[in-house]
Amino acid sequence: MNLSRIFILRPVATSLFMAAILLAGAVAYRQLPVSALPQVDYPTIQVLTFYPGASPDVMASSVTAPLERQFGQVPGLNQMTSTSSFGSSMITLQFALDLNIDVAEQEVQAAINAASTYLPRDLPNPPIYSKTNPADAPILTLALTSKTLPLSKVLDLAETRLAHKVSQLPGVGLVSISGGQKPAVRIQTNPTALASYGVGLEDLRAAVAQANVNQAKGNFDGARQAYTIGANDQLMSSEDYRPLIIAYRNGAPVRLSDVAAVIDDAENVKQAAWMNTAPAVILNIQRQPGTNIIGVVDRIEKLLPQLKASMPSSVQVSVLTDRTTTIRASVKDVQFELMLT
Structure with a gap:
């Protein structure tokens, strides 16, 4: 049986069928999700410990090492990295993809409890852990700088005038501020x-x-x-x-x-964020899961002129990083390939 004969004998039906395929493809193209990484719940947990006044060597020996010994016994752990700096310790735990993140969280809490007897007695607070996802990296980073206003005032403006408005936009999941001095x-x-x-x-x-x-x-x-x-x-x-x-x-x-x-x-004169050579307050903007990353960034950039107008003239708002730059280039390549085929 010749398959093409069916379409040759029915030209009207063939034309309607091709039009239906074209229409379905156009609708499906509009519904395609756009993101830098696939929507996967990576079982990754980050543990932070603060010990004011301790040098990196003291943090590594008295805080990071006891925690690492306990975390090394957690089942399903694939990779563990740590960083010990002045007064703080950060340990990142990456588990197998088939492991439930909630189960991994319980295992981490049990390991922290077991290591508590080996940690310094004058530790202000116990280690803090949180679930992290590489796909939840900030999609847009804004920097606020000023040559006349102190960072504490710039931080107040960022919290009251900028972060509040941006977080209300559709698709924006979290707006975090760093670099400000309280x-x-x-x-x-x-x-x-x-x-x-x-x-x-x-x-x-x-x-x-x-x-x-x-x-x-x-x-x-x-x-x-x-x-x-x-x-x-x-x-x-x-x-x-x-x-x-x-x-x-x-x-x-x-x-x-x-x-x-x-x-x-x-509160801490040694804590600050920098944009090139100028101290700045940094706004990291994350999107909600499943939303179109390009659409979210476009809505933020459309709102930026209005936000800049509400700020004092001595405060400059700049785009520090934009993850959609490479994503837009990839989308253009896909559109070009679709037109060719």
């Missing part, structure tokens, strides 16, 4: 003044901690009414700290300003 009050003690008043650093620390608390104050109970004591003892600026009384000597109060210089500063 405001803080820095107390720079004068050892000579402390020695003259007979005040130690521990006495100073205890007095400051005791005067700066935010906890329940209690309440008054009456026969017909009850009153809650609403008082906040938290100190917010350097001006509030300076008159703080830390001790009494010869019946006279010793104030914090007598033994230290109190200034408004950043």
